[in-house]
Amino acid sequence: MPDVSGTKRITDVGPHDYHDFLHPVIKNNYGKWKYHEILSPAHMVHVSEAGDKIYSVRVGSPRLVSGFFIRDLCDLADKYTGGYLRFTTRNNVEFLLDKEENIEPLMNDIKKLNLPLGGIGNVVANIVHTQGWIHCHTAASDASGVTKALMDDLYEYYIDAKLPAKVRIAFACCLNMCGAVHCSDIAVLGIHRRPPKLVPDKIINLCEIPSTIASCPTNAIRPDTYNGKPNVKLIEEACVFCGNCFTVCSGMPISDPLNDGVSIWVGGKVSNARTKPSFSKLAVPYLENDPPRWPKVVEAVKTILDAYKNGAEKGERVGEWIERIGWPKFFNITGFKFTKYHIDDFRLGEATMNYSAQVRQ
Amino acid sequence: MSKKYQTPLLDELKKGKWPSFVTEIERAAEKSEMTDDLLGQVEQSYKERMGHWKHGGMVGVKGYGGGIVGRFSDLPEKYPGVKEFHTIRINQPSGFFYTSDILRKIVDIGDKHASSLYNFHGSTGDIQMLGVKTSELETIFQQLVSFGFDLGGSGSALRTPSCCVGMARCEFANYDAMNICYNITQAFQDEMHRPIFNYKFKFKFSGCGNDCTASIARADLSVIGTWKDNIRIDQDMVKEYAKKMNLHKYVTSKCPTKCMSYGETGLKIDDSNCSKCMHCINVMPKALRPGVKGGATILLGSKAPMVSGPRLSMVLVPFYDVAEDAKNGYQWFRDLIGKIWEFWDEYGVSRERVGELIQRVGIGNFLEAIGLEPLPEMVSSPRGNPFVLYEDYVEVDGEQG
Secondary structure, eight states, rough: OOOTTOOOOOOOHHHGGGGEEEEEEEETTTOOEEEEEEEETTTEEEEEETTTTEEEEEOOOSSSSEHHHHHHHHHHHHHHHHTTTEEOTTTTEEEEESGGGGGGHHHHHHHHHHHHBBBSSBBBBBOOOOOOOTTTTOOOSSSHHHHHHHHTHHHHHHHSSSSSSOOOOEESSSSTSSGGGSSEEEEEEEESOOOOOEEEHHHHHHOOOHHHTTTTSSHHHHHHHTTEEEEEEOOOOOOOOOOOHHHOHHHHHHHHTOOOEEEEEOOOOOSSSOOOOOOOOOEEEEEEEOTOOOOHHHHHHHHHHHHHEEETTTTTHHHHHHHOOHHHHHHHHHOOOOOGSSSSOSSGGGSSSSSSOOOOO | OOOOSOOHHHTTTSSSOOHHHHHHHHHTTTHHHHHHHHHHHHHHHHHHHHBBSSSSOOOOTTSSSSEOOOOBBBBBOGGGSSBBBBEEEEOOOOGGGEHHHHHHHHHHHHHHHEEEEEOOOOOOOOEEEEEOGGGGGHHHHHHHHTTTBBBBSSEEEEEEEEEEEEGGGGOOOSSSSSHHHHHHHHHHHHHSOOOSSSSSSSSEEEEEEOOOOHHHHHEEEEEEEEEEEEEOHHHHHHHHHHHHSHHHHHHHGTTTOOEEEETTTEEEOOGGGGGOOOOHHOOOTEEEEEESEEEEEEEEBOOOOOTTTTTOOOEEEEEEEHHHHHTTHHHHHHHHHHHHHHHHHHHTTTTTTTHHHHHHHHHHHHHHHHHOOOOOGGOOOOOSOOOOOOOOOOOOTOOOO
């Protein structure tokens, strides 16, 4: 830490006041919007009670971007929106315009930058994802790479709204799940399949024993001694390979290139519309890491998406479609094998069994 | 500029129609030599199928215990540029609104003092400035605060609160999500910058049940817009929609409480039975609007799997009059948070999220401790088992237990 004694420092200013960044039309109509209309998968208009209009043009971004990328966006904003733009919670960029005549030239310039226009309505929304091998120490897979491979393949579903409903895909590179992966239409989750390898000297020197023990969801980590000093031992058969112990203790490395990979989950949602929010459920327990383009992951996601597109009724999210047709049929038409891994044996898991004679024969 | 490393695997990810993060790293490399070494290290990760970042590492700026995520390469001799490659979390403005001027100011700093790589945005909401050396942290921090940007949260602290676009550009917003998000973040600066909690704590504010911030899945405290009065109906516009689609099939039969019907007299809604799910409004935004008595439902406890499994947030306060509380600087809300944090501080253990604590000690006990009455809105149904821990009874002498 640099020596800052004697210097006058400013701290705790908090976030910048958002009022300074609002388009004048937005400022004038704040809280007074009447309705919106989706004009294309890439743009929509919001109309206020006073009749004012603000147009939003949506553009996909890879989330991990350079300063040049941001400057490109700024140049476009200066040219067409008076400098106003925003980001969405799913890593899209939205240009905010009050002049309808600027929409087409803006879109043309966006195309010149080879950026995708879309993401509104019944599309595959931009993938929410984590850091992966780019920047994370617990990653069981890469995030940006899988995301890029998936979006390349699903590109037509981003720029064109041709699905029964919105499909939200998310990627997390370990069970820490930065982001709401566990409630997505389709979730891809990085996983380990082997227990951590204990490094007793590191555990003694770098780890807090009680918090290492407390980090384990199955109590597989127990107190122990090593060379007469407090340490931990691992009951390997109780380990569920979550990697949480490594998060708190560097002496429990769990990465294993031979066995790490991803799992695929389906049918979750966060929206309250129609049905209650729900978790994504396990579809494919394991696919190997296959960089640079993870073809088996892309294929599995495409399989789900195709089955959904062909089978769902208009307005049904992935989970609602599966609930209607039943899980046996889901596994049947996707060809994914149902295994004992799909049966929940963790805490409260038995609530997911079928306690009825309602069985589709 | 010639490339320092051959990256045949990453080069594959420059192909395809979706914008490439590899191209972005290469562009950033024009500004920063560190970024070249990032390409080299990530290529090695792609070859070996594993990451090459060392475990953790505490770095920060004076007076703060969070906001910087320390990151060190485990191959520092091979890739000296990423020997230190920390992330600075910068608290985003409410609703992710920017002007080009302010974005350029931010990237001017990152291009000069860091790797010129950014996340717009991190999962929690912050702008993330990647690839910062320890020696540059203070300079970057002081430049950011000089134009009113501060660090976000990290570690066992209040994490950067975030919100949806709210009333700024959405007619579905039932309360001013951007305003409460800004105010609450300002009110709890100390809890954000100086980690004193058992574990992380997240707020997310969504203006309606569509929940664009996914608050119900990932915020310890989820604030989701709702309303008390009737859905506003424009019957003429309903008729227009009826010309284009089968309202029974796509609207009324999808209503979870079956509180609506469509016939010759138009659309009828039994608002007392409406659970504010948003479906009908989503499908017919020109015909239907939420009522005017807006507010929010406050829910508690959602989280990702670590440690005891994933959780969704559950109803804590069925209706919170946000606009009324705003007049008083959101004091009621802040007091509620204070009580929750006090209980969590007293009874929670290390790395226990508040949802897990409640599961462990019992929801009834928790409600009693923070002074909230049990309400039927909190449950899907009352309990179905008879293992009730009765606390009131009568002694033989008639004395109350």
